[in-house]
């Protein structure tokens with residue numbers, strides 16, 4: 001999820017991310033704050049011989065993973081296309097000697113078989129499918145043969161699951177017709193494009209992924225051994241303004257593991 005204070009932070013171009021970086025936590029609910037991120041750390045710790053290996057985090061934002069990666073891997077590359085994100089990432093991570101942080105765009109970057117491991121945390125969220133494909137190709141190209149990718153991607157199924165919770169909640173207190181209407185309104189159904197996996201508001205768009213879509217895209221890119229897990233978000237107030245259902249299973253992002 002890439003939720004913001006009011007709802008969802010949309011995919012933005014470089015300058016928008018520069019602006020967001022100035023008040024990042026007011027806008028972004030990152031899995032590093034709102035979710036149980038342990039499954040990602042477990043994957044990263046589980047890479048054998050990691051202390052002799054290189055790792056990259058593309059679209060690193062403030063690079064919250066920098067310290068952890070620096071302690072567990074030999075060399076660490078963090079990058080982002082927003083100049084302001086890169087500046088802050090350098091401030092936070094500057095003291096780690098094996099960490100290099102630079103500005104680059106995943107859609108155009110070129111690293112040939114440079115890294116043993118690649119991490120992505122909610123940064124491949126472009127509304128253009130062509131940009132998404134270019135990014136996955138460049139991520140795949142950047143991995144050494146046999147290397148691993150760990151990617152957190154916003155889940156469309158999670159959004160639809162929340163819609164189902166809304167509907168069932170309304171059904172308990174209204175007629176079926178009224179419950180459907182109310183649930184759709186709360187879900188903001190008109191703003192979702194369930195075919196494309198988009199949430200749209202005015203001219204801004206946020207991409208969410210279906211599991212089958214991730215599987216298809218990664219397989220076509222050349223990834224193999226594609227596996228899915230979840231990073232689960234807390235229902236706690238403050239994590240998002242989504243109506244909470246604390247007795248139900250939580251919302252999630254996909255945690256995808258794949259090999260080159």
Ligand SMILES: C[S@@+](CC[C@H](N)C(=O)[O-])C[C@H]1O[C@@H](n2cnc3c(N)ncnc32)[C@H](O)[C@@H]1O
Nearest residue numbers: 017030059060061080081082085105106121123
């Ligand atoms: C929601 S933030 C996530 C940041 C970080 N990975 C985290 O989880 O804290 C998305 C990040 O992706 C970056 N980003 C978006 N599109 C990008 C692109 N095409 N190339 C490089 N970075 C990009 C943005 O600048 C932003 O820092």
